[in-house]
Structures are given as structure tokens and as C-alpha cells.
Amino acid sequence: MTGLHLRHWPGDADRPALALHCMMGSGSSWGPIAAALAGRVDLRGFDMPGHGRSDDWQPTPDGPDYHTAVTRLAAAMIDRPLDLIGHSFGATVALRIAVAAPEAVRSLTLIEPVLFAACPDPAQDALDARMAALLDEGRDAEAAAAFLSVWGAVPPRIGAAMLRQIRLVAGTGDALRHDSARILREGGLEQIDAPVLLIQGADSPPVIRGIADALAARLPDVGRAVVPGAGHMAPLTHPQQVAGLIAVNLDRA
Template sequence: MTLHTHTHLYEGAERRALAVHCTLGHSGAWRGVAAALKDDLSLLAFDLPSHGKSGVWDRSGNVHDVATDMARGLIEGPMDLIGHSFGATIALRIAVESPELVRSLTLIEPVYFAAVLVDEPELLEEYKRENAAMDAAFASGDEREAARVFNRDWGDGTPWDLLPERMKDHMTRLIHYVPASSAFLHHDSAGLLDAGRMERASMPTVLIEGDKSPPMSAKVAASLQKRLPNIERVVVEGAGHMLPITHPGAVVGPIQALLARS
């Protein structure tokens, strides 16, 4: 399906990057990173389907396909791709499927669980236990409770009770994105793990993670590190999953180093 794509250009240097935000976020999440990188590049950010001011996804088809097509449609010639969480999996997919469009690749806390579950299938039961509360909330139809649990596990550390009501409502409205993303994030619906595919993403790549993130984040990083041929891995001390927002300055150095070698 074709949706309206809302974009915001953080103007800076002539070099241009495309930034893809996380689930439940919006293009404004890149404000801090863009400001710190303004002497290096201009950052074109956009809102994912149903997020921010972009068109509403009608819940048909594969949402990762829809979001990836939206992102790919914004790339004019080789660009630097920067993605966070769900957005990082979109950047990764484009790098694998259309490497000619990607000058460099920055993956911040990619939630590509499928790679881990192939490498360590015994972790599936552990993962199910860790997500039992959210799965139970979805099964009961309580999307607000699912949003609360998601915020607890993958948010910036702000307790649910301290969030503004409008933010709670926003997260509840979009929480269906989590199970809808499972086809790609858990089951590799695009086949990126098929033999020989990851090697196509040979552009300079940096993977940035926080040392306070959920344990699965480090496992995803390790699985991608051994598959991508030109990757460096950076761990930010004291940061969690939302480090582009909570620690924007800490992600800038690794990105600048990546730009210098690409």
C-alpha cells in the first residue's frame, strides 16, 4: 500500500543521511543527533506508517514491507542510513536488498531477533518467558497494559505512571505495531538470513548499543557482527535502548568516525 510520508529535513552539511526512528517514536526523535551532526551532514527524517504525521497503516499486509518501501522511496542516490531499533532493521534490510543505495550504515540497537533465534534457538523459550506479560496483555485485548509493559522493557526508563496521558494514549494507539512486526523481526519474512544475503551489505557499518539495554540487544549485536562483512561495534556505557534520545552526544562520535571512512 502507498501512504503519505511525512518528512523533516534537519539542515546541515551538504552530505545527506536518512534517519529511521523506533516503534512508537517519530521523526523528532532525531533532533539531538541531527544538531550534533550538522557540520557533517543534513539528516532527512520521516515518520513511520501510522506514526507522527504520516499516513495510517490499515493493518493489511506486512508492516515491515510497508515501512521499508516508504524509506526506500526517499533515497535519491547513495545515502548514509541511520536507524534505531525497528528503524535499524529497516536500514539493515535496505542495505542488504539495495546496497547500491547505501553509502554507510548506522545500526542503533537493532531489534532483529530472528538472527539470534537462528544462532541460539534454545533462547526462544527464554524470550517467551521474558515477554509473557506483554503477550498476555495482547491476548486479553488490553493494549494499554501491553503499552505499559513495552515502555517498562524498551522505554527510556521513565515509569509509566509519570508519563503524560497523551503519551500513554499515543503508545496505546500504536502498540499493535509490536505483534505486527513479528513476521520480520522474529521470523525473517524478507529472508535476510538466507545464505549469502548479508554479505551484500559490504558498506562501512557501525552498530551502537547501550550497556544497560535488555540482554537480547547484545545478543542481536553479536549475531549481526559475525554476519556483516564491514562492521564495527560500539557499546555506550550507562545507556539503555533509547540512547539516540537519552545519549545523543554518545552516538555522534561513532557516526562521525563511520562517515570519515565512507
């Protein structure tokens, strides 16, 4: 894809790392974490299509869905085993890469992965239904506010970028709710031999713990961590704590 904004926080050239941000965010969210890691890894990232400084997402009738497109962009940046870090939607992309190519991952840190297929949740189903109804009625700002009230912070004004992004969020159902990428296929998680760390905020929606429980039960080498006082956006609100936990997983690899 042209118009993809790349980000780079230089560090140890022998320790490449790739970080994948959440929906309705941008790669800039990793800046404070990179600073806290103080060059331990050579960290790269990018703004997903339709986010940050990257061009808008332009789907085509015969092209991949959004989750697949982002996965391909991320995978194309991997040329040797690296430390893979993801938050929320980005964490599901990271997990998809690790399942497909476990040999490419040195360590895997998953912060609040939103792979709802791992733990179906009535509250999330209700939110998805409400958002779909609002979007069908063209009430995109209300749909964005509903989403952010659970998964982020509602800004004083819903801008044009968020109105575009909420349509992207709504289009991820097949991947996140129905596991169209088959991340949870039999034997998939079990073949990840890199150390995995699952991080969640203490104040996150309950479904996050359920997802983490389901993933942890199948991963061969997994650790769990909870960030006190944090919600779903822990990398932005508690970067020092999150960076410290990432460092622990780097040590395990």
C-alpha cells in the first residue's frame, strides 16, 4: 500500500521489534513506551490504513478484508525473528502472525487483545448491535461515542477521522467475533513456542479477562500481568508500567 506512514524508534540493532497499535489510534502511541524501553529494542511501527498519517483505507471488491490487509503489511516488515508487540486490534494481528509463522517471533506481548471469538460476551454483542443500528441510520458520531465509551475515552468532539474509522471498526466483526482468519484453529496457539505475555488493565471490560483466560489456557509459554488503575488504553495512560512489563517479556526471550 502506498501512503503508509512508518515509524521508527532506534535502539539495539540486534533486537528488532514491531509494535501494532489499536483501532482509532496511531503508531505514535508507542512513543512513550519506546522512550521508557530506552533503546533495548530497535522498535518499528506504522499507522494502519485510515489512521494517523497514513492514507485512508481503500477496500476493493476482490481485495482482502481490513484485518488481513493489516496483517500482510505487518508481516512484510519482518525479515528475521523479532519481538512482536500489539495492543487491542493490533494484538490480534500480532497473534495471527505468530500462529501463521511462529518461527518469526522471538517474544510476543499482547496488550488487551480483542479476539472476541475466544470468549463470546453478551455485553459486547449488545454494543456491536447498537453500533450497527446507529451506523445503518447514518448516526456515525453516536456509534463512535458508543464504541469509545467502552473501549476508550469519548473526546469533546467526534472528528471526521473518527467518523471514517468507526466504519472500519464495524467492519472487523468477521475477524474478531467470528475468527475468519482461524487464529483459534486447533493446534495453532499451541505451536507458538516464544514467550507470550498477556497484559490487561485492572479496570478493563470483563470480556478482556475472559479472552486472556481462553488464550492462556492454550499457549505453551505464557505469563499474565494486570496494570492497576488502567483500562483498555493502558499503553497510553500507563506507558511506564506497560513498558516495564514488556521489558520483562523481552528478558524471557
